[in-house]
Amino acid sequence: MDVFGKALTDYCQKGKASTLWLHNSYDEPEEMPIDVFFRDEDDMPELEHQALALCKGKILDVGAGVGSHTLWLQQKGFDVTAIDISETAVEIMRNRGVKKASVKDIFTLEQRYDTLLFMMNGIGLTGTLPGFVSFLAKAKTWINPNGQLIFDSSNISYLYDDLPMPKDHYFGEVSYCYEYQEQKGKWFNWLYLDQQTLLRTAKQCGWQCTICYDDGEDQYLAKLTLPA
Template sequence: MGVLIRKNDPVGAAIWDYYTAAGKHLITVKTDIAEDEELSPEYLLRDFSQMPDIEQTALEKSTGHVLDVGAGAGSHALWLQGKGLTVTAVDISPYACQTMEERGVRDVRLLDVMQLKNEQFDTILLLMNGLGIAGTPEGLNLLFKHLKTLLKPGGQILADSADLLYLFTDEAGETWIDLNADKYYGQVEYRLSYLDIKGNPFNWLFIDQETLTVIAQENNLQVIEMIEGSNHNYLTALKNI
């Protein structure tokens, strides 16, 4: 996806404004599969007690040197630091990275994780639908291939996603999408804006558990656990083998 510039960084700008008390405006979220929604940046600065169960579980399972991918406002990194773990937090948002530094995250990197090389970690976190950065199932294969180079032997990836098939399923359990179509049904185009800051359109991936498992195995990543969430989402734990 590449590093953003500030004029195209709506989510980061909203986080920074909220954190610095410069404003509490909402982020507008547009997709090609649902009606427009609004997101409060307050949610991105929440503490551990406000996080969903699967996020809490992922943090509790994290060990060693942790790479927090798409770290946002740094809420996960700060909790892990508080538990004594070493955390490297990466994000493509300059405003988010600035916020993390101000909040006390010790190792903040403004970069696309695909640019990170020659380092290895015990745990790689991709939370808040963090696998979405892959964009497509093919992109997920490339992402896993790269993340494997960043994992120590026996290291783990902890990531959450969701299966969007329920959006295309009626009460009788019948689906009305072509599962053999060129475009995977969990590939969603997003357009985000905040005040007069408009982000570039991008693809975000929601991947079903079966497809994720196949792609993980193709990259010699073993699925250790799948933990169901409360809204068609799940946490997966993958081990480097």
């Protein structure tokens, strides 16, 4: 069952939904606000405005959810395609007016783009630090010359202020599971990158990394490009 998709559908159809819980590997479950996925331009934080302003050329919005960022780019006249692994999310974004949307896993990508956009910590889909390294290798075949990867991430070291840092894996590697109306989805891995780890890893993998924005609260925006 697409637990996350069911919550999105209820909110889309009724304007409200039951509580969507996000279980995690490090603490108690947290309530996930569903309305944040449907926000418009006025409700987007500065980091997202900065990210959208960096977009250029042929754009792929990866893990686009219900298409809020795609719709903004589309309205500005960009050639933008949205993908998500949730069939329900893709159906909703199409109904919201996204012109080019498909159910697709980024790792099956065959076309090239000028901008690969990952919003709302979307780069976390790489799952682990080794997974991110593997992603960076593949991404070189997914962008055109002078192309770019744009994403935000967070330093979650604060979670361990009162706990010992993990010794068997990078501290930014966590696991999540959605629960909606007493039904749980499958657990999945997610990655958060602190800036220094990102800068070091990107350089080791042959990418140039620029931190474009820092909100001062552990979240930041990054742009990765390949050397000319």
